[in-house]
Structures are given as structure tokens and as C-alpha cells.
Amino acid sequence: MTLLEVRGLGKRFGGLDAVKSVDLDVDEGRITAVIGPNGAGKSTLFNLIHGFYHPTAGTVTFRGDDITHSSPHRTVAGGIARTFQTTNLFEDSTVLENVLAGRIVRSKSTIFDAVFHTPRHRRESRVNEDKAMEALEYCGIAEHRHDLASNVPQEVQKRTAVAMALATEPELLLLDEPAGGIPEEETADFGDLIRSLPGQGVSVLLVEHKMTMIMGLADTILVLDHGQKLALGTPAEIQSNPDVIRAYLGSSTDEEN
Numbered sequence: 001m002t003l004l005e006v007r008g009l010g011k012r013f014g015g016l017d018a019v020k021s022v023d024l025d026v027d028e029g030r031i032t033a034v035i036g037p038n039g040a041g042k043s044t045l046f047n048l049i050h051g052f053y054h055p056t057a058g059t060v061t062f063r064g065d066d067i068t069h070s071s072p073h074r075t076v077a078g079g080i081a082r083t084f085q086t087t088n089l090f091e092d093s094t095v096l097e098n099v100l101a102g103r104i105v106r107s108k109s110t111i112f113d114a115v116f117h118t119p120r121h122r123r124e125s126r127v128n129e130d131k132a133m134e135a136l137e138y139c140g141i142a143e144h145r146h147d148l149a150s151n152v153p154q155e156v157q158k159r160t161a162v163a164m165a166l167a168t169e170p171e172l173l174l175l176d177e178p179a180g181g182i183p184e185e186e187t188a189d190f191g192d193l194i195r196s197l198p199g200q201g202v203s204v205l206l207v208e209h210k211m212t213m214i215m216g217l218a219d220t221i222l223v224l225d226h227g228q229k230l231a232l233g234t235p236a237e238i239q240s241n242p243d244v245i246r247a248y249l250g251s252s253t254d255e256e257n
Contacts, residue, residue: 003028003172003203004049004080009058011044011227018044019227022058026172031194031204033214035238036224037247042207043085045224046174049205050082051075062172077105081170083161085177091150095160098149099135102167103128135163138200139193154181155190162193166202173197175206179213191217215239223247 004026011019019041026032034042047053049060051072059068067075076082081102089098107124136142139159144152149160158178165173178194179187191213197204208214214221215235223231223238225247231238238244 001028002026003063004205005059005061006045006049007059007061009045009048009060010056011041011048011053012056017227019048019055019224022222022224022227022229024222024229024232026203026205027220028171028203029198029201030219031198031206031217033218033221034205034207034224035209035211035214035221036230039226040224041227042224043176044227046082046176046205046207049075050080050174073105076168076170079169079171080174081165081168081172082174083158083165083176083178085180087154087157087161087181089149089157089160089164091148093149094146095141095149095152095156096129096132096136096145098160099132099163099167100128102135102164103131105168106131131169132163132167135166136160138166139163155183155186158182158190159193170202172203172205175204175208177207177209179208179210187213 002025006022006024009019009022010017022045034045036042044053048055051070051074054069059066061067062078062080067078070078090101108120133142136145139162141156141159141163144156149157162178175194179190182190187210194204194206195217218235221233221235221238222229223244230247231241231244
């Protein structure tokens with residue numbers, strides 16, 4: 001079943017087409033990857049899907065609803081969460097507090113509830129902490145819950161960002177270079193975490209430069225070049241596509257750009 005549909009999506013900055021006429025389907029229960037050289041439009045595509053940018057052309061549909069002009073907050077509340085190339089955490093807060101911040105979109109409490117510690121606020125606080133701990137345990141970093149985010153290793157920060165996104169209870173998770181900055185010896189374990197997400201009901205759309213990781217994770221790969229779709233297919237099809245080889249992969253799928 002198709003979860004996300006992108007049709008004819010485009011974004012112009014001045015006279016430059018950062019993304020042009022892109023079509024993409026993201027199927028439920030699958031991992032879909034977007035690759036391409038630096039400047040190919042990958043992050044712009046994510047920004048369009050998640051509502052940070054409004055497109056100059058095309059549509060984005062999620063579970064049949066048009067979300068083309070939704071705000072990021074409404075997009076998250078609707079079931080699409082995201083991580084970023086640069087890990088954006090509250091560095092002076094603990095790992096647990098960061099993940100709890102992801103629960104804001106599921107909050108029903110008002111300022112009145114918070115000030116007067118109403119039964120609804122207390123119930124919600126317990127649920128939020130339980131959900132945050134579930135996300136931390138799932139991501140394998142529960143032992144760091146009381147550590148300041150600024151004091152934990154890069155891989156733990158990356159896992160915290162994933163846990164924070166999972167705490168919003170998404171159906172689709174957008175991962176923008178999730179393994180960036182993680183040492184190669186830790187990349188395989190991080191890839192296992194991503195691979196397990198569809199089994200938990202979370203479909204994945206990711207951008208990543210580590211080709212070995214992408215080829216081992218993705219069910220479908222979209223290749224962008226100069227903002228346009230160059231190829232779409234399985235990892236095997238992409239690896240053998242001569243246009244992709246010329247534009248991006250070269251002679252080694254381990255090349256990073």
C-alpha cells in the first residue's frame with residue numbers, strides 16, 4: 001500500500017530549480033532511499049515533504065490527504081517525523097528530556113493543566129515518560145537517559161534523534177543522513193536499528209551517503225541529479241544502471257560524496 005505520494009514536485013530558488021518534476025511513491029512497511037551527488041536536491045526534497053518549504057509545483061499526499069502546504073508541526077502531528085543532517089538536540093537537557101520533547105505533538109494538556117497539575121496533566125506525564133523510555137530502550141540508549149545530550153558520543157546523539165522522532169508515534173520517518181559522523185565500525189549496528197523500523201509499523205524514507213549501508217537497507221532507491229529523477233529501482237537495478245554509474249556511483253558503491 002502506498003503511504004506517501006509525491007507528484008511533479010518542484011522548488012525554485014530565484015532562477016534555480018533545486019527540485020524539478022520529481023515523482024516518488026513510498027510504500028508502507030518499506031525502506032525507500034534517496035541518493036545523489038551533493039547539491040542534487042535531496043534535503044530540499046525532504047524539506048518539501050515535511051513542510052519546511054512550500055513547493056512551486058506539484059503535490060505531496062500522505063495516506064490520501066493532501067499535505068502539500070502543511071506546516072512542519074501539522075506534518076508531525078499527522079504522522080511524519082524527521083531527523084536532520086546535523087543532530088539538533090537540546091544540549092543542556094538530558095537524553096530523556098530531549099525524547100520527552102518529542103511528545104509535545106501528542107499533548108492534550110493546556111497551560112491550566114500544567115500550572116495546576118490536574119489529573120489529566122499527571123496522567124499524560126506518566127504516559128509521555130513511558131513512551132519516551134520505550135523509544136530509548138528500542139534505540140538501545142536507555143542507560144544514557146540521565147546524561148546531558150552534549151556529553152554523549154555522536155552515535156548516541158544520533159540514536160537520541162531517532163528516539164525523539166519515534167516518540168511522536170510516526171507512521172513515516174524521514175532520516176536525513178542518519179549515519180553521518182558515525183564511525184564505520186558502528187554503522188552496521190545503526191543500520192540494524194533502521195532496518196528494524198518497518199517491523200514496528202514505521203516506514204522509512206532516508207537520505208544517506210554511505211552506499212554500502214544504503215544498498216543493504218533499501219527496498220527502493222531514487223537517484224536525484226541536479227534536482228531531477230535520474231533513476232528509480234531496486235538496489236541491484238541502481239547499481240547496474242549506466243546513467244547512475246556515470247553520474248554518481250563511479251566504480252565503487254563505497255564512495256562517499
